[in-house]
Amino acid sequence: MCIRGPFFSIIVPVYNVEDYLDKCIDSIVTQSISDFELLLIDNGSTDASKNICMSRAKLDSRIKVYSQRKRGPAATKNLGLKHAIGDYVVFVDSDDYIVDDMLAVVLKAIKANDKPDVVYFNYYNLCRNKLSIHHLAQYPLMMTISQAYQSQFMVDGYRGFVWNKVFKSEIIQRIQFNEDLFYLEDSVFVAEMLNNEPRIITLQDPLYVYRYRKISISHTSCNTHRLTYVKGMDLLIHDVPNEYIGILVPAKKIAEIDVAAKMVRKNRKLYLLLKKSFDEDLIVNENRSILSLFQRIVLKISDYSFELAIIAFLFHDEIKKFF
Known part of the structure; x- marks a missing residue:
């Protein structure tokens, strides 16, 4: 039985x-x-x-x-x-x-x-x-x-x-x-x-x-494990159908800016690796519409300067008060 x-x-x-x-x-x-x-x-x-x-x-x-x-x-x-x-x-x-x-x-x-x-x-x-x-x-x-x-x-x-x-x-x-x-x-x-x-x-x-x-x-600050967030985004971009890659690319960019902001004062080498990864990200029908207003503003800043985008993230708690 x-x-x-x-x-x-x-x-x-x-x-x-x-x-x-x-x-x-x-x-x-x-x-x-x-x-x-x-x-x-x-x-x-x-x-x-x-x-x-x-x-x-x-x-x-x-x-x-x-x-x-x-x-x-x-x-x-x-x-x-x-x-x-x-x-x-x-x-x-x-x-x-x-x-x-x-x-x-x-x-x-x-x-x-x-x-x-x-x-x-x-x-x-x-x-x-x-x-x-x-x-x-x-x-x-x-x-x-x-x-x-x-x-x-x-x-x-x-x-x-x-x-x-x-x-x-x-x-x-x-x-x-x-x-x-x-x-x-x-x-x-x-x-x-x-x-x-x-x-x-x-x-x-x-x-x-x-x-x-x-x-x-989920909310810890800087450590090397944090880099696996970016690796996870890479895996998602590889796994999901092509039609959703345009959503994930800006999300990955936000992740790179977020982690780089936590690394910039603590690990310059890792910070530069993240910047290199950010610069190499392909724009594949990029769709920023699902991001929050703050994230869209940061990405707009990053179109001109990665460093200024990092500064925006470092002061995100103060900046978010205005949105």
């Missing part, structure tokens, strides 16, 4: 989040839907995070804990995928949390739409204890691949995160997160998934709470 596994595999990468981890786990184990396994993947934490994982696993048989030496976010997610046995895979960052009925809403949508390959949903931003709903453009229930690519790179799109998407295991079983990337590993993963032409449904409901933290990996 074949014993069915859990419907959802929920993968939570964990690294030094002792102040947020219990909130994250609580939001999952108290869901009204209990047909899931929770995989806590410790990435070599040096605080109490691993102990919290082990303690919670003793209290709930649905929780499994796996550990590795510190290898980065991509390797951590890959370890979770290796052990996931659910029909659908959910990713939750350990300093974030999901809303009370998230799994129930997604399960209802999956059953009502003949088990789609991917479910996209909206999210909240949490900054300084204030919740705001991500401004999301209107999309049809059944999203085309073309719309999904565009939404991945639009400010008011679903973006390239994995944590606001639920994936059927079959559609991602041959995809791995690129372990050379410390940034944009999610976006590259989603692009590779879209290349398989999955059937996608969208939900406008905000089902996830993204916590903006200055010390999270």
